[in-house]
Amino acid sequence: MQIVLDNLNFLSAERRVIEAALETGGTIIEAAKLTGLTRHAVKRRMIKHGIRYESAHSSHLPAPLFEADDKGFAHFYAADLRAPLAHFKVRAIKTATMLYYQAVLNGTPGTYDRDQFSELARVYPKVARTLDDWKADRLHPFAEVRDAVHAAAGIKEDT
Secondary structure, three states, X not given: OOOOXXXXXXXXXXXXXXHHHHHHHOOHHHHHHHHOOOXXXXXXXXXXXXXXXXXXXXXXXXOOOOOEOOOOOEEEEEOOOOOOOEEEEXXXXXXXXXXXXXXXXXXXXXXXXXXXXXXXXXXXXXXEOXXXXXXXXXXXXXXHHHHHHHHHOOOOXXX
């Protein structure tokens, strides 16, 4: 298979190779085989280049919406270019004077203000509700996690 490049920019070439592998292979796993990368490496490059891809094998199953557990935490999985797949749980807490978020990343707790939480949304634009959803490419925008934790905390609008 040959790929025609518009220019010699490496990032453009990398994006085009991933897009072509997805088109040819039909799934992320097949694209990984074609490129000699792991499927996680293909997913990281998809995130890096903002490549949207709906697998023919996963499109028949609607992805479930996020729901908070009995303590108000929404659980999800995400990965970025710097780290492997991670398990998160996050909840919103609104006081009389501020809104903040409690999060646990792979068992390590942390507290985020609104700007830091927005940064999480930028770093992890697509997330999955379960590990099986991640493997099947049933991904959601991070905003759905935010909406779920806001609803669980009784927050009516994005304040």
